[in-house]
Amino acid sequence: MARILITSALPYINGVKHIGNLAGSLLPADVYARFQRSRGHETLYICATDEHGTPAELAAAAAHQDVFTYCEEQHRLQHDIGRRYGLSWDWFGRSSSPQNARLTQHFADVLEDNDLIEERVDKLVYSLEDKRFLPDRYIEGTCPHCGFEQARGDQCDNCGRLLDPVDLIRPYSVISGSTNLEVRETRHLYLQQTKLAGRIRAWLATRTDFPSFARSIALKHLDEGLIDRGITRDLAWGVPVLRGGQIRPGFEDKVFYVWFDAPIEYIAATEEWSDATGADWRRWWRTDAGADDVRYVEFMGKDNVAFHTVSFPATLLGSGEPWKSVDVLKAFNWLNWYGDKFSTSRGRGVFMDAALELAPADCWRWYLTANSPEHSDSAFTWELFQSAVNRDLADVLGNFVNRICKFCETRFEGAVPAGGEPGPLEAKLYADVAAQLADIAAQFEAIEVRKAAQALRALWVLGNEYLQEAAPWTAIRTDPARAAVAVRTALNLAALFARVSAPVIPFAAEAILGALGEDFPPAWPGGDVAAELARLPVGRKIEVPPVLFRKIEDAELAEWRERFKGAGE
Numbered sequence: 001m002a003r004i005l006i007t008s009a010l011p012y013i014n015g016v017k018h019i020g021n022l023a024g025s026l027l028p029a030d031v032y033a034r035f036q037r038s039r040g041h042e043t044l045y046i047c048a049t050d051e052h053g054t055p056a057e058l059a060a061a062a063a064h065q066d067v068f069t070y071c072e073e074q075h076r077l078q079h080d081i082g083r084r085y086g087l088s089w090d091w092f093g094r095s096s097s098p099q100n101a102r103l104t105q106h107f108a109d110v111l112e113d114n115d116l117i118e119e120r121v122d123k124l125v126y127s128l129e130d131k132r133f134l135p136d137r138y139i140e141g142t143c144p145h146c147g148f149e150q151a152r153g154d155q156c157d158n159c160g161r162l163l164d165p166v167d168l169i170r171p172y173s174v175i176s177g178s179t180n181l182e183v184r185e186t187r188h189l190y191l192q193q194t195k196l197a198g199r200i201r202a203w204l205a206t207r208t209d210f211p212s213f214a215r216s217i218a219l220k221h222l223d224e225g226l227i228d229r230g231i232t233r234d235l236a237w238g239v240p241v242l243r244g245g246q247i248r249p250g251f252e253d254k255v256f257y258v259w260f261d262a263p264i265e266y267i268a269a270t271e272e273w274s275d276a277t278g279a280d281w282r283r284w285w286r287t288d289a290g291a292d293d294v295r296y297v298e299f300m301g302k303d304n305v306a307f308h309t310v311s312f313p314a315t316l317l318g319s320g321e322p323w324k325s326v327d328v329l330k331a332f333n334w335l336n337w338y339g340d341k342f343s344t345s346r347g348r349g350v351f352m353d354a355a356l357e358l359a360p361a362d363c364w365r366w367y368l369t370a371n372s373p374e375h376s377d378s379a380f381t382w383e384l385f386q387s388a389v390n391r392d393l394a395d396v397l398g399n400f401v402n403r404i405c406k407f408c409e410t411r412f413e414g415a416v417p418a419g420g421e422p423g424p425l426e427a428k429l430y431a432d433v434a435a436q437l438a439d440i441a442a443q444f445e446a447i448e449v450r451k452a453a454q455a456l457r458a459l460w461v462l463g464n465e466y467l468q469e470a471a472p473w474t475a476i477r478t479d480p481a482r483a484a485v486a487v488r489t490a491l492n493l494a495a496l497f498a499r500v501s502a503p504v505i506p507f508a509a510e511a512i513l514g515a516l517g518e519d520f521p522p523a524w525p526g527g528d529v530a531a532e533l534a535r536l537p538v539g540r541k542i543e544v545p546p547v548l549f550r551k552i553e554d555a556e557l558a559e560w561r562e563r564f565k566g567a568g569e
């Protein structure tokens with residue numbers, strides 16, 4: 001038995017996430033966690049909301065709430081939605097927790113003790129009307145190159161040129177629209193990543209289990225050369241900047257940058273879990289407290305890889321303390337909306353709350369796993385979604401389970417039938433199923449989620465083929481013992497399908513296992529397939545489960561296409 005620590009990228013606090021976020025970090029992390037638990041490994045799946053930074057402050061202001069109340073409400077909302085998707089977090093924390101503040105301040109202290117932090121003077125745009133410094137993307141103005149009037153402070157969306165806010169003609173604050181801006185000097189702390197480049201590269205070389213996608217992104221950033229990184233901001237909402245337990249002089253109105261404290265929350269959220277449950281977070285994170293035995297797997301979208309292979313390791317390595325670092329970094333590409341990006345502001349795409357009104361969580365979990373943006377971007381379409389639900393889930397899996405349970409109910413009084421002996425047909429089935437189970441486990445283990453879904457579907461197909469050939473509805477007229485063997489075997493197949501599909505479709509798996517009188521969550525089947533397919537005790541009463549997967553009608557599809565406009569435009 002191993003110990004496996006799993007984190008998925010922290011969803012930002014400002015609002016419900018779209019299904020692309022689900023596909024690219026939260027869901028595959030959950031699938032992997034459920035798989036490893038079923039294998040009997042001690043598994044800890046940690047996530048949290050990422051709550052600091054300017055967007056949270058502005059979203060709170062737009063909602064006419066103070067930022068603390070806003071974050072509290074949004075956290076509860078995201079927690080609730082995650083649960084409704086079956087995300088089996090052991091803890092869903094908050095980066096605004098006192099644990100994270102303490103730990104963030106601790107890291108800044110030891111990094112400075114190790115001569116890796118220095119104060120520098122920056123020149124930044126200050127809005128007199130907003131009474132705050134403006135981050136680059138909160139300043140807009142006219143592009144000096146093409147005359148576009150809504151060029152952002154960091155880049156012109158019209159001509160694509162990179163800009164500095166001071167280049168803009170007639171700059172204004174995005175927050176208030178005010179043009180009453182001036183450039184002011186402000187002091188900030190810089191983490192000297194340049195000093196750590198060699199150590200980060202050496203550390204990366206020891207991460208032999210990184211998938212090549214994540215490794216290549218990390219190497220690209222190292223090859224381009226690291227820069228020293230500002231880790232404080234002129235903001236009110238965030239972790240206060242302390243030095244040795246006291247507010248750092250001159251930093252009264254500053255906080256740590258959200259990208260400094262957010263990854264530290266992986267550790268702090270584990271501490272939150274520890275404080276709430278009496279567990280010991282150190283044995284997961286401190287190699288001097290047993291964490292050397294832990295396999296740590298991170299899940300995230302490709303845009304987050306640099307922060308997790310350079311910035312966060314810089315914090316951990318620079319501390320000189322024995323912290324656990326990531327062993328496997330699983331990165332995902334984008335899920336697009338008909339070949340275009342999801343967009344909150346333009347209402348393009350489906351968000352996690354709206355999606356659940358259309359179809360149950362398992363339908364989304366299945367679709368987003370089978371069509372995961374794993375090795376390239378993948379495009380969401382309603383047609384593909386319908387096909388995944390109707391053909392894979394309803395026709396192949398749902399129909400098999402329902403058919404055999406109904407037949408058992410009408411012809412065998414709803415009890416696992418006795419009689420007969422397995423024959424050549426069953427022997428072939430055992431061999432085929434054994435090979436398929438090995439493939440499924442190997443794909444889950446390798447976190448190849450698309451291939452895992454394909455392998456699951458192939459297993460369900462085997463069951464359908466078996467039932468077709470064994471044809472108990474014919475056999476029962478001529479050879480009742482033969483029919484009994486087929487029904488018994490097929491009922492056991494249904495249970496087996498549920499057990500190994502549970503990581504992806506936990507709700508359906510629970511319904512199937514419940515109908516067959518089996519426990520949930522299930523353990524992964526053992527190697528003796530003949531024994532696994534004779535697991536249900538003869539005579540046990542079973543039930544016909546409710547319809548597992550309702551088919552999506554063409555009319556519904558048309559309605560959804562209209563309702564979620566922007567699709568295909």
Ligand SMILES: [Zn+2]
Nearest residue numbers: 143146156159
């Ligand atoms: Zn321009």
